[in-house]
Amino acid sequence: MKETIHFVLNGLEVSAEVAPHHSLLTLLREQFDLYGAKEGCGVGECGACTVIVDGLAVNACLLPALEVDGARVETIEGLAAPDGTLHPIQQAFVDLGAIQCGFCTPGMVMSAKALLDHNPSPSEEEIRTAIEGNLCRCTGYHQIVEAIKHAARNLQGTE
Ligand code: FES
Ligand code: FES
Known part of the structure; x- marks a missing residue:
């Protein structure tokens, strides 16, 4: 049973339909085409999937997507300036x-x-x-x- 969540992704308000078993990593990669966060281990051991949620670095592979409802999510894609200047x-x-x-x-x-x-x-x-x-x-x-x-x-x- 999917639920609709609303959150801020790299400064933009977005919404998504997510199932309870979907991780934030799956959501970012499969629904938002953000491939910067990587799936290395998938079990919280390698940090390749790290993103920032409400100011804290988290393993996106472990965090259920439903938990970012109402949160601010930052990914590597949001760091560079609009003109491409790197952070x-x-x-x-x-x-x-x-x-x-x-x-x-x-x-x-x-x-x-x-x-x-x-x-x-x-x-x-x-x-x-x-x-x-x-x-x-x-x-x-x-x-x-x-x-x-x-x-x-x-x-x-x-x-
Ligand atoms: S993919 Fe390794 S900690 Fe998330
Ligand atoms: S794993 Fe290759 S640069 Fe860190």
């Missing part, structure tokens, strides 16, 4: 070599954004804690941590 976090990932295969990248960037939205000047430990649910098979994490530090400085206008 400072995205640009930092590019500039500091924090992307290799790219599979983890949307989830990493969204975890980083959730962190910096709440804590504009995090310590390295706080950055590592924020991305501990995001697995990366390629980079060894060092460049990702450096990119988030760099983005934090840029967002604060100190670099």
Whole structure:
């Protein structure tokens, strides 16, 4: 039995018909054609599906779509400016070599954004804690941590 939900998706009010077993990840990918959030494990282990719901980074594969009724959802597709200019976090990932295969990248960037939205000047430990649910098979994490530090400085206008 499907239900209609209404929520804000990347700043736009949207509605959708969802079944109780649909995850937010399924909703985003299959009804809104937003393919940035990836299905890596599907069980909350890898973070590839990370999006932001009401300011918090969540695993979209675990969250029932019905639960975003009335919520604000942000995905990687909503970060760049309308003219295509990358968000400072995205640009930092590019500039500091924090992307290799790219599979983890949307989830990493969204975890980083959730962190910096709440804590504009995090310590390295706080950055590592924020991305501990995001697995990366390629980079060894060092460049990702450096990119988030760099983005934090840029967002604060100190670099
Ligand atoms: S696909 Fe959601 S945590 Fe892995
Ligand atoms: S860049 Fe390949 S998994 Fe992170």
